[in-house]
């Protein structure tokens with residue numbers, strides 16, 4: 557038996573190929589047959605600029621699937637369980653996992669890297685299965701599947717941005733970026749009680765969804781004009797909380813500039829530059845700049861009931877569903893902004 561999986565060989569070069577079957581390596585591993593995967597905004601960074609690789613990189617870090625095999629030491633999941641995997645694996649027992657920072661797990665790592673194969677495939681090996689996987693209390697074809705799939709990454713990441721930006725009841729918040737993470741950031745900001753939620757974005761379909769998710773104001777300008785507009789909307793002060801969901805120099809700069817003195821910026825857009833802009837402005841305004849790779853594993857138990865009980869519907873960010881063979885075109889569609897987020901049913 558050989559399975560199909562997605563490999564990226566360089567910028568714009570995504571292929572679905574037959575590869576050796578995923579298999580157990582460590583006694584703490586589980587094998588998961590992927591029933592739902594997706595393409596991430598962060599997959600678009602290598603899609604834009606990855607250097608050519610002769611061997612290719614296995615892609616994908618978000619999935620729901622059915623456990624097909626477990627190693628001898630695995631206790632919390634069994635064959636046949638429907639599970640969601642966070643984009644990072646973690647043991648759940650080390651000092652950082654206990655502090656809720658699973659992305660810094662001392663035995664952890666990330667899917668879709670040189671070390672660990674990706675989930676845009678028919679099956680994936682999940683290291684540290686006990687700490688990583690969460691069993692879902694629904695059936696495989698449940699209508700909630702798109703929303704549950706966002707627990708792998710985008711909903712947990714949007715929530716992390718809101719937590720890092722210290723969103724709280726009655727506070728003002730701004731979300732920079734109208735991709736899937738930004739849209740989930742709107743859901744998270746509303747969920748945590750923000751009174752005013754300003755979305756900074758310019759794609760009409762995404763803005764419309766942001767409004768349905770709870771955005772109260774829209775700023776489609778960029779740079780200085782965007783900063784001016786946000787100030788106008790907030791009595792001239794700026795917002796308490798900024799969710800930075802892009803990672804480009806311009807968006808990081810805008811984030812600092814629209815935060816009010818004493819405010820906080822939660823960064824979840826993977827920074828594309830080594831340095832952070834507006835260091836002096838952040839200093840003189842006492843702005844708390846926080847964030848990083850979201851420990852989405854830490855948030856699944858908290859967010860899951862909101863999805864199963866229908867209070868939030870982050871799965872609406874998926875606006876295209878494709879099969880595994882269409883994954884290369886899925887990358888193109890997301891990169892061309894034709895699709896917000898693409899779901900893959902292998």
Ligand SMILES: [Zn+2]
Pocket residue numbers: 646647648649650651652653654658660661662663664
């Ligand atoms: Zn750990």
